[in-house]
Amino acid sequence: MAWLNFEDLAIVLVTQILFFAFGWYIFVKKLFRDYEINHQWVQILFCATLSISCCMFELIIFEIVDFLDTSSRYFHWYLSIYLMLLMLLVALPFSISYFLIQNLFADRHSVEKRTKFILTAIVWCIFVYSFWKIGNPFPILSTKHGIFSIEHQISRVGIIGVTLIAMLSGFGAVNYPYTSMTYFMTSVTSADINNAEKRLLQTWEKIVIKKKQIATILHNQRSNTNQQHSSSAPNTGSFWSYVKNFASASSTQNLQQLQKECFYSEEMSRQLFLEYVDLKFMEERYIQSRTLKGQFFNYLGYFFSVYCIYKIVLCTINIVFDRVGRMDPITRTLQFLVNYIGIDVDIKFWSQHCSFLVIGVIVLTSTRGLLINLTKFFYAISSSKSSNIIVCMLAELMGMYFVSSILLMRMNMPLEYRRIITEVLGDLQFKFYHRWFDVIFLISALISIIFIYVSQQQMQKEL
Template identity: 60%
Template structure:
């Protein structure tokens, strides 16, 4: 028992260190996320998220006693809900209000409390439209928190999964790459330089006209009207020249962005010719088939209100035994294949989410907003991983999901799987439409 407790403590320390060193110190170092509390909250959320996945592995391999696993599940879920419902929303509101200049310092904490109460109200009301929970549970039960976190997290997971299932083949397969030659880039570079020259000439002309107007003197009243008319004509010329400059500067921005896209596409084409690029092109075929199959099966599930009752591992082994006639140890292979499948899902989920959050962070972060964005990302990460556990339960054989079901409580698990299918289908179809229009627009522009 002592050895098991030490393993749990050591794993928590390692997960916390991973969140602190690799994500706080590396990802956020260029955006002045130096607030120790923000770094601490992000690392704790990351540690709790990873530990939930570790507990799933413990369920499959039978590590620790059942009572010990149940205790650690309860403790981890309560700690995660406390972070997601109390700590992270409060400090997110605190830092948002702290960035508002006209609010006095002594009013920041009261306003932060009010913002947290508003969050709690919205968080509670979000569960009203959904059949997610039996009304017999108390306000402070795990079921009340998990049910609402599950709606938000499953929605987020389905949106990311739908977009990723479509976007990955689009970005990795050579069929969708825009053909860019060195001549195209050179022609665009010349056009950009010519536009810069025209802008410089017009600005020089504006400067000369303004200098001439300032140097004009009025020697007599006879020349006053003549000089006035000349000055007004010069003013009109300056106005037109300034308008031309603004239009040309906008054109240079568009040309520069197009040049960056061309160079990026040329690099992608060169990368696709390498061994690694060919590998990802091949993987793109697999994900294309997966996307088609997932859209099809989600549509079937929605139309026929169908939810799988048997996990994929058990179902696959049943097919191997009953239809193919293989003589295998069902319990042995069920455990090992489940362990492998869950491991792949865990690694891909953590990697995929963190890559996505990294891209968003670099796109929208600044020195003033970085603390807020890190806390929001911690909130999203926690909800995402809690929902992953909720949905991953269906990928485990019945004997391995017993404690998880007991800990999560009396939830409407079938609803979350149907909700995932609905959001995934909408996200995938929307992504296909958006990428089709974007690709068509680029192809039309090349002509």
């Protein structure tokens, strides 16, 4: 097998094991350290998806630095793509379907395993059908390839993944300057925090007093009820009986009134607590902004705010004029330095090294950003019953995210390094994905700007 070098295979296998171990560590220690069910099959699926994703990024870097034989790189590219599609279209969706059916019939022990398996297969078939129908509204279909070809599967994965990347990028491009720049920070004094804390404590004290009054009324009502039952011959027509009945009705009205007031006080305490937490967070942000690290992130925020405006304008131009860049930004920058500024540089040499650096930064930042967002999302919606399903869904989104990152990353690479990605991924409409990214990025960025503006105005009113 001339196309398979066993030394190269051993190198990639070792890196895969390291990536898998890294994913296992991240899963257990960082992302899901409070994971309640601890199902090892789910952990294996998540770590395998992360490992295959990192392997594809690794192969891009190997292509740039010309490491491993060309035939070996092709083999590992195809192997990684097929393994990723197997995870995204079979293993993860089937596991999600299985855990979903298992949760639905958790209280019904009479349901046989065979029935659960059949229902799982039905749900998985529904997923496959829905996944296939996603591609119908988009110009990604090609009559050259069969329905089971790699091009058809990657094209549909790319739609979901590019949409996810564009949404996160649009929000991040707007949110990062907002959270890091001192211009958008609201100054909070110690008096503001003390007043908020005092109001919160007073509300809690009122709640405690009302709960004590409610407990006293309930205790008195139970005592009166016991006395009435213990009386052998109650005189219902006596004056004292009338007084007791009147007092009982009055205490019932007081109880209802106190319960209503207690409910409103608890709602108010929740709002006050959230306001207090927001004030403490703003105070910490303001204190941190005065440090050297905070000032660095402040200037970085100005840079990203300019980049955000530039990206929004560029996306608008690309959408209006149906334009997609044909030259990667690195080569374009080097040609500008040579042709217009007169700097004598070796374009091919520096293009390779700068591409290696830029791709490495993109890989690290995108992986870190995605893992952080996955962690926040998991803790926001997970529960003891749904955690297995959510982890599998996050692994599914993560795989689609990384595959789509390679689709988009292709444009940031010089032409000689794009060739292998183009050949491996097949006859895809790369221009469509970049245009789709621009559309979703623009929508996400504009919605984020509106949302942040409204929340900022609301915060100013509350203060």
